[in-house]
Amino acid sequence: MGKPGIDFPGLGVGMVILRDRKILLYRRIGAPEAGHWSIVGGKVDHMEPTAEAARREAEEETGLTIARTELLGHAEVISGPDAQHWVSFLYIARQVEGDPQLTEPEKLSDFGWFTRSELPTPLSDFAKAAIGYLDSEDFR
Secondary structure (H helix, E strand, C coil), X not given: CCCECCCECEEEEXXXXXXXXXXXXXXXXXXXXXXXXXXXXXXXXXXXXXXXXXXXXXXXXXXXXXXXXXXXXXXXXXXXXXCEEXXXXXXXXXXXXXXXCCCCCCCEEEXXXXXXXXXXXXXXXXXXXXXXXXXXXXXX
């Protein structure tokens, strides 16, 4: 059968979470893009709508409750060093409840809220694509 992202392009989702004009980013532990700061997200399960997958992944990875989401755009990342290929739908959540946590320490090592002028490095290609969709009214 093979593995998504490795043996054939994987279908994923990402969630931009904004609060007070800051974006929530987590540092990845594993491939693709280990050590990079990224938005939260993951794989889409079979028969799972992408919007539901994005909400599920975001809530699992952050401990937040996501109220409403909107489709932001998409990203295609072909990571040569990791030999992975992913196509992801990107969503945005502006209304969230709770405080973020490190709920999956085997996948993510750190997190923080960042303004556009203080983004951490290195940024993942998924985060760069998502930030490219944001306007200055949402994210300064």
